[in-house]
Amino acid sequence: MKISIIGTGYVGLVSATALASKGHKVTCVDIDEDKVKKINQGTSPIHEEGLEELLSKAIQEKKLKATTNTTEAIKDSELVFITVGTPSKENGRVDLSYVEKATRDIGKALKEKKEYCVVTCKSTVPPTTTQEKLIPILEEESGRKAGEEFGVCMNPEFLREGIALKDFLNPDRIVIGELDEKSGNILEKTYREFDSPILRTSIKAAEMVKYASNSLLATKISFINEIGNMCKELGIDVYEVADTVGKDHRINRDFLNAGCGFGGSCFPKDLRAFISEAKKEWKQEPKLLESVIEVNLDQKTKLVGLLEEKINLEGTKVSVLGLAFKPGTDDIRNSPAIPIIKKLKSKGAEVVAYDPEAMENMKKIHPDIEYADSPKKAVQDTDACLIVTDWPEFQEVNTPKLTLEGRRMNKGEGICW
Ligand code: UGA
Numbered sequence: 540m541k542i543s544i545i546g547t548g549y550v551g552l553v554s555a556t557a558l559a560s561k562g563h564k565v566t567c568v569d570i571d572e573d574k575v576k577k578i579n580q581g582t583s584p585i586h587e588e589g590l591e592e593l594l595s596k597a598i599q600e601k602k603l604k605a606t607t608n609t610t611e612a613i614k615d616s617e618l619v620f621i622t623v624g625t626p627s628k629e630n631g632r633v634d635l636s637y638v639e640k641a642t643r644d645i646g647k648a649l650k651e652k653k654e655y656c657v658v659t660c661k662s663t664v665p666p667t668t669t670q671e672k673l674i675p676i677l678e679e680e681s682g683r684k685a686g687e688e689f690g691v692c693m694n695p696e697f698l699r700e701g702i703a704l705k706d707f708l709n710p711d712r713i714v715i716g717e718l719d720e721k722s723g724n725i726l727e728k729t730y731r732e733f734d735s736p737i738l739r740t741s742i743k744a745a746e747m748v749k750y751a752s753n754s755l756l757a758t759k760i761s762f763i764n765e766i767g768n769m770c771k772e773l774g775i776d777v778y779e780v781a782d783t784v785g786k787d788h789r790i791n792r793d794f795l796n797a798g799c800g801f802g803g804s805c806f807p808k809d810l811r812a813f814i815s816e817a818k819k820e821w822k823q824e825p826k827l828l829e830s831v832i833e834v835n836l837d838q839k840t841k842l843v844g845l846l847e848e849k850i851n852l853e854g855t856k857v858s859v860l861g862l863a864f865k866p867g868t869d870d871i872r873n874s875p876a877i878p879i880i881k882k883l884k885s886k887g888a889e890v891v892a893y894d895p896e897a898m899e900n901m902k903k904i905h906p907d908i909e910y911a912d913s914p915k916k917a918v919q920d921t922d923a924c925l926i927v928t929d930w931p932e933f934q935e936v937n938t939p940k941l942t943l944e945g946r947r948m949n950k951g952e953g954i955c956w
Contacts, residue, residue, distance in 0.1 A: 551622030646680025657690035690722030695749035716745025767797030799875035800838035802864030861928025
């Protein structure tokens with residue numbers, strides 16, 4: 540199939556590359572000329588496992604190209620995906636300006652195009668957005684009728700940063716929200732090479748599935764963190780509890796790792812947006828989801844409190860291992876390490892940090908702390924160590940000198956969850 544993808548962030552570029560690897564002919568569109576140039580050279584502008592290899596193969600085989608011109612890209616596409624960002628506004632609601640702009644450009648391009656084409660939103664947008672906001676824009680700009688002269692679908696993504704390509708190629712399920720059967724049939728054809736269940740539903744249900752999925756995963760994390768706090772108090776290993784509770788297939792073990800709380804660019808943003816939308820537009824009081832956020836905010840700096848129960852932080856030197864919001868990425872957006880470092884400094888501690896990928900990014904936020912070039916150097920001559928992100932390599936420094944709470948490190952304590 541001939542496909543255009545508008546927006547080459549991690550969702551757009553991963554989708555484009557994966558679909559090209561399945562034999563589709565894909566054109567990526569982005570307003571950023573540098574990105575377009577890089578993609579056309581087979582160089583990935585983002586770091587995702589396996590992406591650059593597959594991207595350069597797709598470019599060589601002429602299965603994928605990039606451009607800044609939406610009309611040109613859509614001219615002979617049967618399907619267009621919208622994969623631009625949906626950041627948060629100050630008040631927590633979703634900023635739809637990029638999605639609306641992309642939709643407007645697509646609408647203009649549809650006006651010039653004779654053949655039928657299905658416009659599919661993959662960006663995370665609140666339920667009813669596609670129907671109430673995007674379809675009217677498409678109809679206004681194209682002068683055509685949705686469901687008759689062009690198709691519309693909503694196809695949420697469930698990609699985890701760092702392993703997004705793997706997630707795209709092996710999804711647990713593919714959700715197709717369709718305006719009408721013809722639109723859904725064309726989108727389903729895109730996934731014919733995939734060995735995953737395809738669930739077809741309405742557009743607004745597909746939008747809801749995305750928010751419900753992220754909210755439930757975030758709820759599991761806040762839940763286990765609350766249990767973990769009780770376990771700490773009682774001297775119980777929360778990981779052992781999670782392993783045992785997770786053996787119940789109705790619960791399952793995934794997303795029950797206690798820690799410093801969830802971060803990243805998705806869960807905090809999506810939960811806030813979901814809550815604001817529910818309150819302002821749907822007259823709901825999502826008390827459970829509000830608590831999930833509250834527990835998460837408290838959790839981020841709990842580790843510092845635990846350390847303070849053991850040592851007075853004034854005048855000490857504390858190492859922080861792990862700065863990324865999760866292992867396997869250099870992304871520090873909403874990372875617990877940011878408030879942890881701030882709190883340590885406000886208590887009078889000197890901080891030395893280490894992360895295999897995220898130190899350059901953290902230097903922009905905390906330029907005034909020390910950065911070490913290995914975990915071992917980071918813990919040398921410090922009074923305490925906090926393991927904030929669970930990178931596998933930190934297990935190697937988990938010698939009796941630097942290990943779980945209660946054991947001695949060089950001079951002080953090492954704490955993780
Ligand atoms: C998340 C979802 O997992 C994806 O399905 C979704 O598509 C994506 O958001 C999105 O909306 O675009 P991501 O933000 O990449 O993906 O990260 P996750 O791997 O889900 O981790 C999120 C946070 O939860 C991290 O801070 C992680 O450390 C934390 N976490 C995860 C825990 O604290 N405990 C766990 O057991 C699992």
